[in-house]
Structures are given as structure tokens and as C-alpha cells.
Amino acid sequence: MVHGPRVPALSLIPSPPASGVHIGPLFIHYYGLMYVVGITLAVIITRRRLLAVGGDPSLVADVATWAVPAGIIGGRVYFDITTPGDIPHVWYGPFAVWSGGLGIWGGVAAGALAGVWRVRRRGASVPLFADAIAPALLVAQAVGRIGNYFNSELFGKPSGLPWALVVARHYRPPGYRGYHTFQPTFLYELIWDLALAAVLVWLGHHRRIRPPGLFALYVAGYSAFRIFEESLRIDSSQHFLGLRLNFYVAAVLTVIGIAWFIRIRLRPAADSPPADQPSSDGAEEPEESAGTAAEAEVSAATDAAPEK
Numbered sequence: 001m002v003h004g005p006r007v008p009a010l011s012l013i014p015s016p017p018a019s020g021v022h023i024g025p026l027f028i029h030y031y032g033l034m035y036v037v038g039i040t041l042a043v044i045i046t047r048r049r050l051l052a053v054g055g056d057p058s059l060v061a062d063v064a065t066w067a068v069p070a071g072i073i074g075g076r077v078y079f080d081i082t083t084p085g086d087i088p089h090v091w092y093g094p095f096a097v098w099s100g101g102l103g104i105w106g107g108v109a110a111g112a113l114a115g116v117w118r119v120r121r122r123g124a125s126v127p128l129f130a131d132a133i134a135p136a137l138l139v140a141q142a143v144g145r146i147g148n149y150f151n152s153e154l155f156g157k158p159s160g161l162p163w164a165l166v167v168a169r170h171y172r173p174p175g176y177r178g179y180h181t182f183q184p185t186f187l188y189e190l191i192w193d194l195a196l197a198a199v200l201v202w203l204g205h206h207r208r209i210r211p212p213g214l215f216a217l218y219v220a221g222y223s224a225f226r227i228f229e230e231s232l233r234i235d236s237s238q239h240f241l242g243l244r245l246n247f248y249v250a251a252v253l254t255v256i257g258i259a260w261f262i263r264i265r266l267r268p269a270a271d272s273p274p275a276d277q278p279s280s281d282g283a284e285e286p287e288e289s290a291g292t293a294a295e296a297e298v299s300a301a302t303d304a305a306p307e308k
Contacts, residue, residue, distance in 0.1 A: 013165045013184055016150045034147035038140035039068070045136035053128060063118045067111040074110020078103030082238050082245050104141070105249060127211035131204065134218040135197040141222075142193035148186040156183030156232035163187075173234055183232050192225045213264045220257025226250035 020029040043064060047057040079101045080087055080094050086101065087093045119129045148154040152171040159165075164181035172179065199221075200214050209217075230247040238245040 012181060013163060013187070015166045015168050016152060019150050019152075029147075030150035031147035034143050034150070038143035039064075041143060042133075042136040042140040045139060046133050049132040049136070050129070053132065055124065055128065055132065056122075059119065059122055059124060059129075062122065063115045066118050067114040070114035071107040071111030072102065075102030075104065075107030077110075078106020081106075083236055084238075086236050105246075105253070108137070125211070127215075130212035130215035131209075134212075134215045135200045135204075137218060138193040138197035138200070138222065142190045142197070145186040145190040145193070149184075154186045154233065154235060156185040156229075157234055159183045173236070176234060182234075185229050185232050188232075189225065189229055193222070196221045196225075210264050210267065213261055216257050216261035216264060218257075220254050220261060223250045223253035223257060227254065 016030075019031065020027050020033075022028075043060055047060050050060065051057050076095065082103055083101065088096050090096070115129075115133075116126055119126050145154070149165075152167060155165050155167055158176060158179035159182055161181075161183070163184065165184040165187075166180065167182050169177060172182075176182075196218070200217060203209055203217070204214055227247060227250045230244045230250060233244070240248065
């Protein structure tokens with residue numbers, strides 16, 4: 001028996017027709033393809049932004065080489081810790097990124113650490129680098145959410161809204177098999193990510209925001225939206241006091257991001273070197289001052305599983 005209000009079929013978001021396409025003997029997953037597109041766009045955007053502030057665009061490839069694999073590892077470790085029930089019951093289960101998922105915060109954190117290391121090795125400015133990558137990360141995350149649609153995952157509670165998502169019965173979580181349409185939370189995040197990326201670009205052009213202020217706003221803005229999103233999602237997750245674990249992570253990161261941005265705004269201007277001065281790390285480099293560190297942290301992985 002199907003529960004919930006009936007809505008016009010033509011207004012609903014249909015279930016994806018397939019999760020991938022066969023090319024000869026190979027099966028190309030749309031999810032993995034979306035991550036390739038997202039990473040590519042992130043690299044292009046970061047290179048352009050880095051060049052605009054006098055940095056060396058070749059730094060992006062250097063950072064990506066190290067930050068992408070670090071992000072995959074960090075994302076999988078975070079997923080295994082926060083959703084142990086979704087780990088496949090085989091010896092390689094904890095490593096099976098193609099069957100389970102990646103936690104975005106674990107991926108960003110690990111990728112950022114690797115990126116900061118590479119930026120400092122090149123003598124570039126980490127703050128300028130972080131601001132260059134911030135909007136690119138959001139664009140990559142938005143494209144990755146299209147992959148979630150094709151995987152029929154990361155949807156929310158049952159809904160009768162005109163834009164509700166039709167979910168095939170075998171993709172519905174236990175307890176929700178009788179429902180037909182659900183909140184398309186992946187779509188909400190996609191829209192928010194692109195809107196926030198546009199706001200960060202606008203602020204960078206129209207307001208004097210000291211680096212890494214834009215990156216701090218990325219942390220605060222994305223995390224704040226996840227507080228709302230986590231209140232809707234019904235996919236498996238660890239719970240604490242009745243709320244999803246990621247709800248608390250998002251709340252903490254929102255506060256950290258806001259506090260970080262305020263601290264940057266209150267910091268004396270002399271503490272923030274311009275693009276043609278030595279970075280705060282003491283290394284001199286006139287051209288590469290706008291590194292691209294966190295860049296590849298954006299990369300979740302080609303055929304990786306969903307971000308949690």
C-alpha cells in the first residue's frame with residue numbers, strides 16, 4: 001500500500017533510467033563520470049582564479065596529484081567510522097569505495113592537509129590558495145550530487161511536493177517501502193552549492209575580504225546548509241540523542257567557520273601579505289602566492305561511492 005499525498009505525475013522528478021552506460025565490455029557509472037566532470041571543473045576554475053591573483057596555475061596539478069588520493073582515503077575512513085553498518089561484509093569491505101560511500105568532511109580534511117603541504121613546499125601562500133579553491137570546491141560538490149541522483153541515493157523524507165523524487169521500491173530504506181515520493185535533498189544541496197559558489201565569487205570581486213576569508217565562509221555556509229539537509233535525510237547514519245551524527249558535525253563546523261571568518265576580519269591588515277610578498281610561512285615567491293592547495297581535496301574520487 002502506498003502512503004502519502006498524491007501529486008501530479010508530470011510534476012515529479014522521475015527515477016533515473018539507469019545508473020550507467022555500457023561501452024563494449026565496460027560499464028561506466030554516471031556517478032563516477034560526474035566526479036570526473038566535477039574534478040575537471042574544479043581544476044579549471046581554480047587555475048583561472050589563481051592566475052587572476054598572480055599565482056602559478058601549474059600548482060593546481062601538483063596539489064591535485066597528492067590531494068585527490070588523500071581525499072579518497074580520508075573520505076572512506078570518515079564513512080567507515082560514521083556508517084559502519086554500510087560496510088560490505090567482506091575482508092576488503094572497509095576499502096570498497098565503490099560499494100558504500102565517502103564522507104565529504106573526511107575527504108576535504110585529508111585533501112586539505114595534503115594540499116597545504118604541497119603549497120608550502122612550493123613556497124606559495126596558503127591563505128590565497130584557499131580562497132582560490134573555495135568556489136571550485138562547491139561547483140565540484142554540486143556536480144557530484146548529480147551522480148547521487150543516478151545512484152538513487154541521498155534523498156530525504158517522504159514528500160508530496162510537486163518536485164518530489166520518485167524512488168524505486170528496492171532503493172527505499174526499511175520502514176519507507178510503502179512510500180513512493182521523497183524529498184530530493186541531493187537537488188537542494190546542488191542548488192545551494194552553486195548559489196554559495198556564486199556568492200563567494202561576487203564577494204571576492206566586490207568586497208575586501210582578507211584571505212582565507214572566502215574559504216572560512218565556504219566552511220560555514222556549506223556546513224550550515226548541511227544542518228538543514230541532515231534534518232531531512234533518511235539514509236543510514238549513526239545517531240546520537242535522536243539526531244544524525246553529521247547533524248552535530250555540521251553544527252560544529254558552522255560555528256568554527258563563522259568564528260574563523262570573524263577572526264580573519266579582526267586581524268590587523270599587516271598580518272595578511274599581498275600576492276607579491278612572501279607568504280605567512282616565510283617562503284618567498286612573487287608569482288605563486290595564490291596556491292591551489294585544497295584543490296584536489298574537492299575530488300572525492302572517480303568511481304567512489306556517495307558522499308555522506
